[in-house]
Amino acid sequence: MNQGEIWKADLNPVKGNEQAGFRPVVILSGNLLNKHLPVVICAPLTSKIKNYQGNPVLQPNEKNGLSQTSEMLVFHIRSISKFRLIKKIGTVSNMDLTKAHQTLADLMTL
Numbered sequence: 001m002n003q004g005e006i007w008k009a010d011l012n013p014v015k016g017n018e019q020a021g022f023r024p025v026v027i028l029s030g031n032l033l034n035k036h037l038p039v040v041i042c043a044p045l046t047s048k049i050k051n052y053q054g055n056p057v058l059q060p061n062e063k064n065g066l067s068q069t070s071e072m073l074v075f076h077i078r079s080i081s082k083f084r085l086i087k088k089i090g091t092v093s094n095m096d097l098t099k100a101h102q103t104l105a106d107l108m109t110l
Contacts, residue, residue, distance in 0.1 A: 065090030
């Protein structure tokens with residue numbers, strides 16, 4: 001499990017307005033964390049495109065393995081157990097990964 005990979009994940013159960021269900025997620029955590037901890041930090045994808053500022057919108061291609069245009073919901077990041085990751089489906093581009101990390105940095109800035 002490496003940074004930038006897209007996995008199908010089981011995000012249930014959830015509470016409140018968290019993203020739920022079986023859906024693709026992008027691993028945002030660094031490979032050192034991914035190697036040594038039983039969790040990864042990820043952002044869920046949705047096919048309901050809202051074009052929120054800073055969220056990468058991914059077009060389906062062979063590299064990412066997506067079947068629909070999908071928006072990476074960077075503001076919905078969460079740590080999940082590796083046991084929730086079901087199947088690797090692809091990887092995001094370096095440009096989209098960088099955009100997601102920049103958006104995270106912007107969210108954390110006062």
